[in-house]
Amino acid sequence: MGKFFDVALLFIIVLSIILVMLESVADLNAKYFWEFYIAEWLITFFFTVEYILRIIAINKPKKYIFSFYGIVDLLSTIPTYIAVIFGGHNLLFAIRALRLLRVFRVLKITRYVGESNRLLVALRNSRAKIIVFLFTVFIICIIMGTLMHLVEGEAGGFNNIPISVYWCIVTLTTVGYGDIAPITPLGQAIASFIMITGYGIIAVPTGIVSAEYTRYFNRPAPTNTQVCPNCNESRHLDDAEFCHNCGNKMNLD
């Protein structure tokens, strides 16, 4: 029963996101306005019931309401109601923004992803290094962007420093839209230098995460499941004969 509810919920979440996305397509919204309208209210009703049931079922409703999932669940429900209340007003942009908030329903899916926790741990461990790295990239972009603004001038689209910095980020991250591109030989030479630098330093965050992961894997080997019978310590070197925590003799398997 609980499993059926889970699958049904997952199905409705995916459906509701597809609905929000399709509603934004002008043609489809004009054609299927009423179908979208009814489906939207059915989903909102379902999520409202789910939200209320969760509050009733859980021991500490206050903790749930202010938790990550509680806020996500609320955000999944409330925009439809608010859009109705303020529907008569002319705050069109605000309404539209509110309605699009429904897209956060996608975060409801994260409940189903258990594996991601591990990934988050690995990312969190190398967070400080990656932030410093991205910060360095940003400083490089500001300096090189200013240089390109000076060299290229307005001919190649480098009208001001912010847009030159934007171009530099687009280039250094190897995205390369091509809407702004250097046209003077000197500008192209500097751009080449930036690109090759970007190619060289893209290795850094990868190396950090990779090393973090390798370290993570190398520590508790999956074949070494021995646990100290005295203190229940579980991380041991492969050839440990004594527990490194309490000095007890290990039972080797």
Add this chain to the structure above:
Amino acid sequence: MGKFFDVALLFIIVLSIILVMLESVADLNAKYFWEFYIAEWLITFFFTVEYILRIIAINKPKKYIFSFYGIVDLLSTIPTYIAVIFGGHNLLFAIRALRLLRVFRVLKITRYVGESNRLLVALRNSRAKIIVFLFTVFIICIIMGTLMHLVEGEAGGFNNIPISVYWCIVTLTTVGYGDIAPITPLGQAIASFIMITGYGIIAVPTGIVSAEYTRYFNRPAPTNTQVCPNCNESRHLDDAEFCHNCGNKMNLD
């Protein structure tokens, strides 16, 4: 004899794929229609004979027919015949699709690639993590795409959420076509943030596979399962002739 047949088969497979590709070029198809037609039937005849011979030669034909290679071999042969049978009808698109199915002949080459098995094992081991990662990327793209649709509006080509999500995938994966690109300062700022984020998280799948590989290599190599008969020490270099722990002569396999 068997080796000659192998090389000939490989040659014909490559030839048949080039043929399918060239046939799709309108100019070449108009000019060399009959040459392509004859070559196609010769190749189909060859593959048909090969398919029948395989069924005859193999002990359990049923198992082969429903195996990966059996289906690939069938798909390499049958489209030409079906295209003839339904040739008189007007199901032009279906016929075209059927004819293009012949491109799956390229999978026949995988028989010649032994090394790939190992790669597949490594990929399979990190499959779960990579799927979770790509899933996370997809959720980020839905949320950021919606945000960009709201910020950029229709001016920059962000007409609806699906196309904004498409743009976000194009940007985060650093492909960057440039057919859709932000033009408002705020949109460009958010795009910069997405790009730098993408630059930072591209490290994650690489780190996973890299760590998986390192772990794979660091484990005792599968061919080196030798254990010292004297002291039972099991970690040995690949070409060790004496046990590094007790100095006993090893039994080389």
Add this chain to the structure above:
Amino acid sequence: MGKFFDVALLFIIVLSIILVMLESVADLNAKYFWEFYIAEWLITFFFTVEYILRIIAINKPKKYIFSFYGIVDLLSTIPTYIAVIFGGHNLLFAIRALRLLRVFRVLKITRYVGESNRLLVALRNSRAKIIVFLFTVFIICIIMGTLMHLVEGEAGGFNNIPISVYWCIVTLTTVGYGDIAPITPLGQAIASFIMITGYGIIAVPTGIVSAEYTRYFNRPAPTNTQVCPNCNESRHLDDAEFCHNCGNKMNLD
């Protein structure tokens, strides 16, 4: 008090960089000319005071003046003064370049980033290898660029070798602006080859840095130099309290 000064300084640095960037936007500069002018002089005054105070406060002012931070601090102050002195002349480009020098104020922020030192060490260790690698990439680009110039000619924009080499760098680093793109089938085939090569060799710098990092992490951590006083075993987990080899109590440092 010192902490408050630090935060205030960081705030003013960020503000001054935003100011330099916004000043370069023609519209904003026309509209808010006087606001920018006053803010610029306030910031310059602040930095001048900071620079003089540092010289007074530090024991060896000469060493500071010619250090990295000393030069950065000077570069943050002097351009505003020089621009005033030469303001009457027509050396517009030189003035503009001088004014943009103020963007180097961003380097003042590096004082706040302690973590980056470690990153720099890791990068410095693999510097020689990465330079050789980038050099190899550059040689490939010169040869392939010349080849593309020969194959594509002037139709696809490959007018001369320098621009073809530029295109080759843009392609190999996977930036791909699309302002220059091959249009002949042979050119596209060579481009495909270059791209797949680039895809294959992008792994090299990543691998180098990653391996360097892993090595750095795998070495006994600098804090864990403990050796068992009983059996001299030296590989221990960071928080081991007993020797895993003989069970002796460790002397924790």
Add this chain to the structure above:
Amino acid sequence: MGKFFDVALLFIIVLSIILVMLESVADLNAKYFWEFYIAEWLITFFFTVEYILRIIAINKPKKYIFSFYGIVDLLSTIPTYIAVIFGGHNLLFAIRALRLLRVFRVLKITRYVGESNRLLVALRNSRAKIIVFLFTVFIICIIMGTLMHLVEGEAGGFNNIPISVYWCIVTLTTVGYGDIAPITPLGQAIASFIMITGYGIIAVPTGIVSAEYTRYFNRPAPTNTQVCPNCNESRHLDDAEFCHNCGNKMNLD
């Protein structure tokens, strides 16, 4: 003296490559035709003398002539002479190709790069795996390119299978020129899938090289410099007490 000659040679090589590149720029060639002409003959004369001196100085001239550097040295000299001999003819394209051969002079620089050997060893070790990987990428591109040709048709520029495969390579390697881009929703959905796949599998070659490098570094640890006093074998596990090659007791340091 030998060192001065080395530096002078390096200088002339770099100069000669810059010359070849600048000559291809139509404007510069028209303006400085005679300067380029004279410089070209001076460099050719210098390289000719160097080539003859090397043949005279080396013991086995035959081996040198057919070695990699011998061929590079010949290719650096001969195109200028041949261009003169056939200069009167109308084989313009062939002449141009011949003249551009001079760009291979860049390979003369590789003599100065000692470090690259190590890189080449690491690349060679993972060569088989990388080739298999790139081959897999190519098969994916053929199949997905055919699919896109079927889905997009001629509207988005996917006129035939070869060009669709080219587009698929451009996309999967994250280059993304944007000259060809899907415009139908289904095509964009498939393109998104290809991009995310490419993002996921870009990890594979990196992981391979990274693991290869890590293994390379992990094998002969820099602190483990012990050599067997009996057989001079130098690769030993960190805690080896007996030589794994001859069984001799090791002197632990």
